[in-house]
Amino acid sequence: MNPKKLIMLPGPTNVPERVLNAMLTPVMGHRTPDFAVLMKNIVEKSKQVYQTSSDVIVFTASGTGAVEAAITNIIRKGDKAIVTVFGEFGERAALLIEGAGGVAIKVEAPFGDVPRMGQLEEAFEKNKDVKALVIVTNETSTGTMFKWLKEAGDLAVKYGSFLILDSVSNLTADDIPVDKIGADIVATGSQKSLAAPPGLALVSISKKAKKYIIDNPPPLLYFNIARQLKYAEIGQTPFTPAIPIYHALDEALNMALEEGLMHRIQRHKLCADAFYSSFKAMGLKLFANEEVRSNTIIAVNYPEGINDKLFRGLLDKEYGVVIAGGFGPYKGKLFRVGSLGEVHRYHVVTTVSAVNNTFRSLMGKTRSEDPVEIARTRLKNL
Numbered sequence: 060m061n062p063k064k065l066i067m068l069p070g071p072t073n074v075p076e077r078v079l080n081a082m083l084t085p086v087m088g089h090r091t092p093d094f095a096v097l098m099k100n101i102v103e104k105s106k107q108v109y110q111t112s113s114d115v116i117v118f119t120a121s122g123t124g125a126v127e128a129a130i131t132n133i134i135r136k137g138d139k140a141i142v143t144v145f146g147e148f149g150e151r152a153a154l155l156i157e158g159a160g161g162v163a164i165k166v167e168a169p170f171g172d173v174p175r176m177g178q179l180e181e182a183f184e185k186n187k188d189v190k191a192l193v194i195v196t197n198e199t200s201t202g203t204m205f206k207w208l209k210e211a212g213d214l215a216v217k218y219g220s221f222l223i224l225d226s227v228s229n230l231t232a233d234d235i236p237v238d239k240i241g242a243d244i245v246a247t248g249s250q251k252s253l254a255a256p257p258g259l260a261l262v263s264i265s266k267k268a269k270k271y272i273i274d275n276p277p278p279l280l281y282f283n284i285a286r287q288l289k290y291a292e293i294g295q296t297p298f299t300p301a302i303p304i305y306h307a308l309d310e311a312l313n314m315a316l317e318e319g320l321m322h323r324i325q326r327h328k329l330c331a332d333a334f335y336s337s338f339k340a341m342g343l344k345l346f347a348n349e350e351v352r353s354n355t356i357i358a359v360n361y362p363e364g365i366n367d368k369l370f371r372g373l374l375d376k377e378y379g380v381v382i383a384g385g386f387g388p389y390k391g392k393l394f395r396v397g398s399l400g401e402v403h404r405y406h407v408v409t410t411v412s413a414v415n416n417t418f419r420s421l422m423g424k425t426r427s428e429d430p431v432e433i434a435r436t437r438l439k440n441l
C-alpha cells in the first residue's frame with residue numbers, strides 16, 4: 060500500500076504538512092490558560108474566514124455535528140422550516156428538522172440543478188410563520204452550488220425567519236460573507252475547504268440567533284450552543300475537545316489567512332474551471348448544470364461501459380489518486396473529484412492525467428507502444 064496518496068475526495072482532503080505537524084504539539088489540559096489562548100486564536104481567525112463579527116464556536120464532531128447543532132438549536136416542536144433539497148445533504152437537513160419535531164417544507168430541484176429564488180419566495184408566500192430557511196450552499200452529492208445567498212438573506216429578513224446555511228463543503232472556497240448575507244448560523248467542517256484533518260465542526264452564530272438560543276435554551280447536552288457560548292467566555296469547551304485537531308485547525312486557519320481569503324476563493328475557482336475544461340475535452344459529460352456547478356466538487360458522468368469500482372480502483376492503485384463515486388441513485392453512474400482545500404496546479408494536472416490515462420486503457424484506446432501502457436503491462440503482477 061502506498062501510504063501517500065493524492066486525496067481528491069470531497070473530504071477529507073489533502074492536509075498540508077504544516078497542519079499535520081501542528082498535531083505533534085504535546086497534549087495540554089483543556090481547563091488551562093494555554094488552551095484558552097489556543098481557543099481564542101482559533102475563534103478570532105475563524106471569524107475572519109467567516110467574515111463575521113459575531114461568535115464562532117467549535118465542536119469536536121464531523122460536519123454533520125455542525126449542521127445538527129445549527130438546526131436543533133433553532134427548531135422546536137411544530138416549527139416550520141423551508142429547506143432546499145437538491146441532493147443528499149438537503150435530505151439530511153430535512154430529516155434533522157423533522158427529528159427536532161419541526162415541519163420541513165422542501166423546496167426541490169432535480170439533482171444536478173439548484174432551486175431558484177422564485178421557488179423560495181413562493182414557499183414563504185404559501186407558508187406563514189416560517190421559523191427558518193435552511194440552505195445547503197454546496198451540494199457535495201451532486202456537485203452543485205446555491206449562488207444567491209445575499210438574496211436568500213434578504214428574503215429571510217423580509218419574512219422574519221432565521222437563515223441557516225450548511226456550508227460544510229465550501230466555506231473558504233467560495234465567498235460566503237456571513238454578516239453581509241445576514242446568515243444566522245453557518246455550519247462547516249475542518250476536513251473540507253479548510254484543509255485540516257477531520258474531527259472539528261464550526262458554527263457561526265449571529266447576535267439574533269444567540270439571543271434566541273440563550274433566551275430559549277435547547278433541550279440538548281452535547282450540541283447545546285448556549286452551553287458552548289457560556290464556556291467560550293472563559294476560553295473553554297463544556298466537554299473534552301480533540302486538542303490535537305485544534306492545533307491543526309489553528310495552523311490551517313493561519314495558512315488560509317496568509318494566502319488571503321479572496322486569493323483562496325479565486326484559486327478554487329481556477330482549479331474547478333481547469334477540471335471542468337479538461338474533462339469536457341476528454342469527451343466526458345459533466346453532471347451539473349453549468350450555471351450552478353460547484354467550485355469544489357466536480358461531478359462527471361461515466362461513459363457507457365465503464366465500471367465505477369474498476370475505474371476508481373485503477374486510479375488508486377496505479378496513480379495513488381483517490382476520488383469518490385456517485386451518491387444514492389447515482390452510484391456507479393458518476394464520479395466526483397474533490398477540488399478543495401490545498402488544491403493547486405499539481406493536484407489538478409496529476410488527477411487529470413491519471414483520469415485520462417485510466418479511461419484510455421479501459422476503453423481500449425491505448426496503442427501497444429503507449430509508454431503508460433508499457434509500464435502497466437510490465438508491472439501487472441506488482
Ligand SMILES: Cc1ncc(COP(=O)(O)O)c(C=O)c1O
Pocket residue numbers: 069070121122123124126148195197198199200225226227228248
Ligand atoms: C454539504 C455537506 N453537509 C454535511 C456534510 C456532513 O459532513 P461529515 O461527513 O463531516 O459529517 C457533508 C459531508 O460531505 C457535506 O458535504
